[in-house]
Amino acid sequence: MKNQLKNLLELSEIIDMDLFYVVSFRGDQITLQGNIGKEVVKVLVNAGYQLTSDKAGWLNYNTDELRIVLT
Numbered sequence: 857m858k859n860q861l862k863n864l865l866e867l868s869e870i871i872d873m874d875l876f877y878v879v880s881f882r883g884d885q886i887t888l889q890g891n892i893g894k895e896v897v898k899v900l901v902n903a904g905y906q907l908t909s910d911k912a913g914w915l916n917y918n919t920d921e922l923r924i925v926l927t
Contacts, residue, residue, distance in 0.1 A: 860886055863921065870903050885923055892926040900924065 860881050864873075867886070873879060875896045878889035890896050892915055900907060900917070905924065907915040917924040 857881065860884065867922070871899060875899060885921055887923040887925065889925045889927065896926060 864879070864886055867873075871888075873888075876888040876890040878887070880887045880889075897907065897915065905917045907917050907924070907926070909915055912927075915924075915926040
């Protein structure tokens with residue numbers, strides 16, 4: 857958990873955590889969930905995250921350490 861909190865702190869220096877309504881931890885992965893909106897998409901794209909769309913129309917970014925879901 858200490859590693860995840862350290863990673864979350866580093867991530868919060870790049871991305872405003874207030875853009876997400878859920879921050880959760882599972883294993884070594886941090887999950888951020890938020891609403892799709894121009895501001896949050898712009899922030900994530902400018903930070904270098906490449907979002908993909910799924911069948912439901914949600915935007916996602918997934919790695920072993922970070923999962924971002926915009927609904």
